[in-house]
Amino acid sequence: MHDSSDGLQVWCAGEEWCPVTSTATLICRKWHPVIIHRLLNDGPLGFSALQDQVDGVSSKVLSDSLEDLQEKKLIERSIVSEQPFRVEYSLTERGSELEPVVSAMENWGKRHLQPPEDEHSGRF
Amino acid sequence: MHDSSDGLQVWCAGEEWCPVTSTATLICRKWHPVIIHRLLNDGPLGFSALQDQVDGVSSKVLSDSLEDLQEKKLIERSIVSEQPFRVEYSLTERGSELEPVVSAMENWGKRHLQPPEDEHSGRF
DNA sequence: CGGCATCCACATGGATACTG
DNA sequence: CAGTATCCATGTGGATGCCG
Numbered sequence: 001m002h003d004s005s006d007g008l009q010v011w012c013a014g015e016e017w018c019p020v021t022s023t024a025t026l027i028c029r030k031w032h033p034v035i036i037h038r039l040l041n042d043g044p045l046g047f048s049a050l051q052d053q054v055d056g057v058s059s060k061v062l063s064d065s066l067e068d069l070q071e072k073k074l075i076e077r078s079i080v081s082e083q084p085f086r087v088e089y090s091l092t093e094r095g096s097e098l099e100p101v102v103s104a105m106e107n108w109g110k111r112h113l114q115p116p117e118d119e120h121s122g123r124f
Numbered sequence: 125m126h127d128s129s130d131g132l133q134v135w136c137a138g139e140e141w142c143p144v145t146s147t148a149t150l151i152c153r154k155w156h157p158v159i160i161h162r163l164l165n166d167g168p169l170g171f172s173a174l175q176d177q178v179d180g181v182s183s184k185v186l187s188d189s190l191e192d193l194q195e196k197k198l199i200e201r202s203i204v205s206e207q208p209f210r211v212e213y214s215l216t217e218r219g220s221e222l223e224p225v226v227s228a229m230e231n232w233g234k235r236h237l238q239p240p241e242d243e244h245s246g247r248f
Numbered sequence: 249c250g251g252c253a254t255c256c257a258c259a260t261g262g263a264t265a266c267t268g
Numbered sequence: 269c270a271g272t273a274t275c276c277a278t279g280t281g282g283a284t285g286c287c288g
Contacts, residue, residue: 018179019233020161020226021154027229028152030145030261037144047270055142061261063271085268085269094236101232102144104224105151109143112218154281171250185281187251209249209288253286260279267272 026072027098031057031065036095037102039075044088074098150196151222155181155189160219161226163199168212198222 027033031054038053039045045053051062066089069075074095080086091098151157155178162177163169169177175186190213193199198219204210215222 017238018158019230019237021158021179022237023229023233024152024154024157028148028154028157029259030148030152033148033152034142034145051270055145056262058262058264059271060263060273064260085271087270097236098232100228101225104228105147106143108222108225109147112221113143113146114141153279175250182282182284183251184253184283188280209251211250249288251287254284255282257282258280260277262277263275265273268270 023101026074027101029065029068031061032069033102033105035062035065035069036074036091036098037106039089039091040096040099040102044078044090046086046088050089069095147225150198151225153189153192155185156193157226157229159186159189159193160198160215160222161230163213163215164220164223164226168202168214170210170212174213193219 027036034054035050038050042049042053047059047062047066050066051057051059054062057065066075066077070077073092075089076092078088078090080088151160158178159174162174166173166177171183171186171190174190175181175183178186181189190199190201194201197216199213200216202212202214204212
């Protein structure tokens with residue numbers, strides 16, 4: 001590989017532990033990146049608000065995803081009110097630091113996938 | 125959508141088309157990010173070379189992944205030699221521009237997931 | 249080397265309905 | 269509002285073996 005004998009990190013080479021793979025296993029699920037993206041932009045959100053903002057995800061899948069993200073310590077759930085029962089989902093420190101990842105995804109998507117105004121076939 | 129009248133982009137809001145989701149559906153699969161990462165670092169690679177560098181992926185799964193990535197125009201396969209049959213996988217322009225995404229994932233992973241030297245439990 | 253064929257297990261997503 | 273309960277279809281990955 002590129003740097004073998006010195007003190008530099010050799011992650012992600014050969015059989016070593018790989019940060020890319022590890023990160024991928026945490027966030028590579030259909031709705032995870034968008035959920036994080038929405039929470040980054042619009043701060044804490046309730047369940048329904050989140051569902052509205054995340055395209056056409058069903059409540060079951062959203063629920064599963066949120067649970068998964070909580071287990072991974074990327075988001076937190078807090079009960080804001082008991083009477084009119086309200087909760088809020090927000091990013092943890094860890095989670096919010098994924099901002100560069102989702103931003104990069106967003107930028108790439110804007111450049112390479114379907115620009116709404118233009119109907120040419122960069123669609124994929 | 126929320127902001128209808130001005131010139132601002134409204135991607136990823138409500139029912140609109142979302143670059144994050146779209147990008148996610150392209151690269152969010154277990155081995156895709158690493159494959160791209162390896163190709164970014166070590167240029168064109170043969171099938172076996174790639175398999176060696178991508179942890180413990182089986183040939184079937186690697187094959188499936190590479191096919192998927194080709195369909196999405198993120199990588200290309202070229203036959204380099206016929207006699208000793210050799211192929212090379214390389215990134216397309218589109219694909220190589222995913223560099224910011226995988227780099228961001230790599231950086232996040234290094235910061236938040238298992239530092240090899242240290243055995244504390246930031247593991248998951 | 250560069251795969252494909254098979255078979256299998258489980259993860260994940262989707263639709264629908266219902267609840268406190 | 270904030271979910272849960274089912275059920276089901278498909279996606280996705282893994283193991284093993286074989287082939288030109």
